[in-house]
Amino acid sequence: xxxxxxxxxxxxxxxxxxxxxxxxxxxxxxxxxxxxxxxxxxxxxxxxxxxxxxxxxxxxxxxxxxxxxxxxxxxxxxxxxxxxxxxxxxxxxxxxxxxxxxxxxxxxxxxxxxxxxxxxxxxxxxxxxxxxxxxxxxxxxxxxxxxxxxxxxxxxxxxxxxxxxxxxxxxxxxxxxxxxxxxxxxxxxxxxxxxxxxxxxxxxxxxxxxxxxxxxxxxxxxxxxxxxxxxxxxxxxxxxxxxxxxxxxxxxxxxxxxxxxxxxxxxxxxxxxxxxxxxxxxxxxxxxxxxxxxxxxxxxxxxxxx
Numbered sequence: 001x002x003x004x005x006x007x008x009x010x011x012x013x014x015x016x017x018x019x020x021x022x023x024x025x026x027x028x029x030x031x032x033x034x035x036x037x038x039x040x041x042x043x044x045x046x047x048x049x050x051x052x053x054x055x056x057x058x059x060x061x062x063x064x065x066x067x068x069x070x071x072x073x074x075x076x077x078x079x080x081x082x083x084x085x086x087x088x089x090x091x092x093x094x095x096x097x098x099x100x101x102x103x104x105x106x107x108x109x110x111x112x113x114x115x116x117x118x119x120x121x122x123x124x125x126x127x128x129x130x131x132x133x134x135x136x137x138x139x140x141x142x143x144x145x146x147x148x149x150x151x152x153x154x155x156x157x158x159x160x161x162x163x164x165x166x167x168x169x170x171x172x173x174x175x176x177x178x179x180x181x182x183x184x185x186x187x188x189x190x191x192x193x194x195x196x197x198x199x200x201x202x203x204x205x206x207x208x209x210x211x212x213x214x215x216x217x218x219x220x221x222x223x224x225x226x227x228x229x230x231x232x233x234x235x236x237x238x239x240x241x242x243x244x245x246x247x248x249x250x251x252x253x254x255x256x257x258x259x260x261x262x263x264x265x266x267x268x269x270x271x272x273x274x275x276x277x278x279x280x281x282x283x284x285x286x287x288x289x290x291x292x293x294x295x296x297x298x299x300x301x302x303x304x305x306x
Contacts, residue, residue: 007075063107177209200240
């Protein structure tokens, strides 16, 4: 199998590339920064990998390479949890997903032969936030900024169906692994200064990065998988439970809360990512028969930290 990947040098993408390469598949890495990609994926270690420069929001010669691929995994997008959400930053977050996906779909539509499948990332921000409501794949979208971004993102991806290509949209929860959100929490716990963020009552819908990568691989290879799936573990927790479990696994206290105003001062509107949340249930994902390696938070954190 030959797979084109955007966002390949990121937290999830780099692990996906390693898995695909280890299984003998060919990979086309579409990247804005070829020099960085070459450091992440050195040619002596990744013999089945081709690094191609592309600009996500514009057409280019990179699009012709899609024709040689069996599948496309679109993970690209500006990080949402870094820096304040100025109007300019919001536009970057939206455009990187909406316009980037638009160009991927354009390339697939013009390809001959076409890839058989597009795996497109989205996020559980699609549902909006709530402390009391649970959401599955059939739930309606929210109306805040992140929900609007996800709606626009998914709307562009859905256009690939007009080209007769199978589409799988994975709404990512908060991905746990050696890096990402967890990597930002661990240092405080190591210094005996860890604790819940904000009220501690907000929901934390998560997934171990290995399960997420396995889910992407399943979506690539099983033609009956189509449509929207929540890429979350079946057991979401509240922030206070996350803090307590993380402290327990690290043998550290988890009593020192991080006040919401401190996060808001740092992130502005972006604080919604950690101060508010949603209880997301992967109903359709479970119905596919997908087997989670890490369905429970303690087992996931134990594996990551040990």
